[in-house]
Amino acid sequence: MTRTCIIGAGLTGLIHAWRAHQNGERVTILEAASVPGGVLQSRRVEGYLLDYGANTLSVRNQEVIEILNTFGLLDRAMDANPSANNRFIVRQGKLIALPHSLSSFITSPFLSLAGKLRLLGEPFIPAGKNRDESVADFISRRLGKEALDYAGNPFLSGVYAAKPESLSIRHAFPALLELEQTHGSIFKGMLKSRKKPGRLPKARLLSFPDGMQELPRQIVNLLPNDSLKLDTKVVQIERLEKHWHIITDNRSHDREEESYDQLICTLPSHQVNEIEWLGLRETQLIGQLSDAVHYPLALVYHGYDREQVSHPLNGFGFLVPEMENRQILGTLFSSTIFSGRAPENKVLLTTFVGGERQPDLAELDDPSIHDLVQAEHAELLETNGSPSFRKIVRWPKAIPLPDHNMGKRKEAAKVLQNQNPGLRFSGSHLCGPALPSCLQADIV
């Protein structure tokens, strides 16, 4: 029986472990932390359910639905409450609802009249020739500068905690580039591909009653009992003639060694070069694989009594365009999106601070971060007084950017795999960070 070692028990590692198990391989997953799931951690604290990493799983295609079904998770999945369809942006210090119909588009002040006319002109803009454009250039060329400032910029800080100037359209949104190249226009392409086989008629926004951590936990439940080794940090990997020799450190710093026929490394980019690689062909490419850019992010959870917040919180949350010069990237109305997130008569707000726009803010001390979030909410949501519940979770290296170097990283992984049979790489820095990309993660 082939002995396969998976390094990392985040969602990507667990998906590969499950596939290898299905393939009849003997699987061992080595995980440095004391729980599986990587960044997918959920906790119940003082009656609030907090997701420390991903808060929502956005599903657009049937394949992801089938993967969830295979894991027995479709019955557990909770759809977001219908009011989460409303989304807000900040414009001139006020929350503005984004339009979701033609009539609301016409009346909404989210763009000026000139900005709306420019957006509607998209089908008449010729397709570009530069496939290496940044997301900022792509959006402003196709939709106009105002749409970039008041839609693209806040949206990308919400998804990647990054600026559109730093992201590559080819790697961050290949589907949009494809629509432009195939149909000559994003809008025309969207209309034509609405009925594409496998595409859900309406995207679903999902989570689980015990939070996003249910996803990795359930995959672990489907694997043989002895396959997951927690508190086991891989420190050295040596390529030998017929197998791979791995040295690990456990929590009491005892070293263990084991050999495997093949291994799949699913570590975050910045942790790939923390391992000592011995006997690897083209070993210099490990540096290239480890160069993904990540910005620090603080997730700030504030719980209020319902009557302390004047805003109806009738939506998914709000995002802040950079032009607005505020100190937060955006806030999720967590207790509106999914039921069961806050005790009765309380509301939970989850706010993102830092990212590429303001990395220093993510590194402030706890009281300063709480104060700045509270002050922003007092102005934007008309909150009164202090939250009765407060917590901060910090991600010093949050999300790997799908930037112009992503192509080089994929190329480095391919060469390393070709030159070192039995070794494979996967993970959000190669396949993209969104959960559906991890669920469908392939070897590059």
Ligand SMILES: Cc1cc2nc3c(=O)[nH]c(=O)nc-3n(C[C@H](O)[C@H](O)[C@H](O)COP(=O)(O)OP(=O)(O)OC[C@H]3O[C@@H](n4cnc5c(N)ncnc54)[C@H](O)[C@@H]3O)c2cc1C
């Ligand atoms: C704050 C935040 C919010 C997010 N929000 C969303 C969202 O709302 N929707 C969405 O779709 N996506 C979201 N994402 C992205 C998504 O959650 C991640 O891209 C995805 O979970 C990454 O999974 P992974 O398995 O590739 O990596 P990870 O989860 O990072 O797993 C890697 C694992 O490797 C382990 N490891 C590291 N070094 C070693 C070693 N030497 N030996 C053994 N093990 C090791 C780590 O402990 C970890 O468990 C968010 C991410 C973050 C950080």
